[in-house]
Amino acid sequence: MTRVGLMGFGRIGRNVFRLLEGTDGVEVAGIADVADPAALTYLLKYDSIYGRYPKPVELDGTDLKVDGHVIPFISAQEPGDVDWGALGVDVVIQATGKYRTHEWCAKHIAAGAKRVILASTPETAGDVPILLRGINDEVLTPDLDVVSLGSNTSNALAPILRIINDKWGLERAYFTTVHAFTNMARLADVPTSSFRSSRAAGENIIPADTNSPEILTSVMPEFEGKLSAMALNVPVPDGSTVDLVAFVETATTTEEVNETVRKEVAAHYQEIIEYVEDPIVSSDVIGSSQSGNFDSLATLVVDGTMIKSIIWFDNGWGYSVRIVEVLNKMIEQLEEV
Numbered sequence: 461m462t463r464v465g466l467m468g469f470g471r472i473g474r475n476v477f478r479l480l481e482g483t484d485g486v487e488v489a490g491i492a493d494v495a496d497p498a499a500l501t502y503l504l505k506y507d508s509i510y511g512r513y514p515k516p517v518e519l520d521g522t523d524l525k526v527d528g529h530v531i532p533f534i535s536a537q538e539p540g541d542v543d544w545g546a547l548g549v550d551v552v553i554q555a556t557g558k559y560r561t562h563e564w565c566a567k568h569i570a571a572g573a574k575r576v577i578l579a580s581t582p583e584t585a586g587d588v589p590i591l592l593r594g595i596n597d598e599v600l601t602p603d604l605d606v607v608s609l610g611s612n613t614s615n616a617l618a619p620i621l622r623i624i625n626d627k628w629g630l631e632r633a634y635f636t637t638v639h640a641f642t643n644m645a646r647l648a649d650v651p652t653s654s655f656r657s658s659r660a661a662g663e664n665i666i667p668a669d670t671n672s673p674e675i676l677t678s679v680m681p682e683f684e685g686k687l688s689a690m691a692l693n694v695p696v697p698d699g700s701t702v703d704l705v706a707f708v709e710t711a712t713t714t715e716e717v718n719e720t721v722r723k724e725v726a727a728h729y730q731e732i733i734e735y736v737e738d739p740i741v742s743s744d745v746i747g748s749s750q751s752g753n754f755d756s757l758a759t760l761v762v763d764g765t766m767i768k769s770i771i772w773f774d775n776g777w778g779y780s781v782r783i784v785e786v787l788n789k790m791i792e793q794l795e796e797v
Contacts, residue, residue: 462791463489465549465573467539468556469500470643472579475780476553477504478513481526486791490547492536497522500533509698509746509776539564545572551790553783555579562588565606575790578608579783581671585678592618592679593751593782594732600786602793609782613637613691614675616752616773617702619733621676621683623724624717624767629709630686631765636703637670637691640742640775645693666693699742700775702752704768711764718756721769725754732782736772745772749781 462485466473469491480486493500498519504526505517515527524531536542539559544552552568554576559565560583565576582588588608591599595618600607609615617635624630645661652658656666673687725735732751738744745753752771760768 462486462550462794463548464787465490465492465542465544465547465552465568467492467536467542467552467554467568468579469493469495469504470555470557471776472780472783473553473555474504474507475510475776476555476579476783478510479780479784480787481515481529486787488531489549490532490534490542490544491524492534492542494535494537497524497533500524538567540567540571542568543571544568547572549573550794551575551577551787553577553579553787560588560608562606569605574605574794576606577783577786577790578606579779580608581611581614581675582608585674590614590675590679591786592675593785594619594729595622596679597789600789600793602796607786609779609786610675610679611670611672612700612751612773612775612779613639613670613672613689613702614679615732615779615782616771617672617704618676618680619725619729620704620721620752620754620769620771621706622680623721624706624708625682627710627720628712628767630683631707631709632686633683633688633704633706635672635687635689635705637672637689637700638703639668639691639693639700640696640698641693642775661693662695664695667691668693696742698746698774698776699744700773701742701755702771702773704771706767706769708765708767712761712767713764714759714761717761717767717769718759721754722756731785733771740772742772745774747777748772748774749778751778751782 501519552573590608590610641661668691670691722735734750734753758770
């Protein structure tokens with residue numbers, strides 16, 4: 461039995477818990493967060509995006525009880541605050557959205573864990589190895605103690621960029637992530653250091669910065685200097701998309717782009733990309749386990765060498781599925797030691 465510790469029980473932490481609870485051979489041994497255990501229990505039981513938890517959920521003293529199984533809540537602010545060794549934890553999933561350096565993550569290992577999955581992007585490129593499923597899975601070696609899974613945008617876009625580059629040669633690309641609002645958003649206008657982010661998320665389309673080009677080029681250095689991007693946070697609670705414009709070296713057509721993506725997805729990326737032929741909208745990908753859903757009806761080619769595509773994704777669920785996949789690979793490696 462592999463024991464997992466969750467640090468951070470927000471959107472990603474709760475998604476991972478939903479995916480892991482009841483899984484054979486894996487047990488959530490502890491949940492670390494600064495929030496009130498009663499509030500955390502309530503938010504697991506009732507979810508505005510994914511609905512009510514399918515098993516009985518209650519607070520047992522100060523611990524979480526799910527379907528008769530008790531999981532301790534630990535009040536903890538930062539890595540190093542939890543004695544994972546005392547809980548017998550093998551792998552910690554760092555899902556606070558903070559403490560995004562190898563130095564911080566290593567505190568979990570000093571506290572008794574064997575491996576750490578950073579469920580966000582590293583603070584500094586190159587500090588923590590980034591694994592994008594389907595692109596560089598080989599980075600997860602038995603001696604790797606900390607790994608990051610990048611961002612939901614980079615996971616959605618990376619396979620499509622690779623397909624385009626391998627077939628037609630990528631000269632440059634610009635993409636806009638049209639992203640559902642997150643728990644960092646404000647429901648009303650509230651003063652913050654970032655003026656745009658201080659505006660009401662339910663009433664505005666809010667431009668934001670993104671580090672997705674840096675993430676992608678750190679994993680795929682062939683794109684160095686070729687990618688640029690921005691984000692737009694929009695008034696939907698879930699369901700996001702990447703609007704990609706790519707300039708290529710070899711001329712193509714809309715039909716060839718779609719057929720190439722369809723074949724490549726079927727051959728190499730079925731687990732992480734879905735080729736979609738229906739006229740879907742953002743809510744249709746809520747709960748999708750894919751990193752991205754390639755919208756074939758939205759493909760455009762201009763003058764042979766400009767390709768426009770959109771890739772939909774559930775910004776919380778698909779990313780959490782990738783975390784669990786990497787966790788399962790870590791478990792295999794730990795069992796072989």
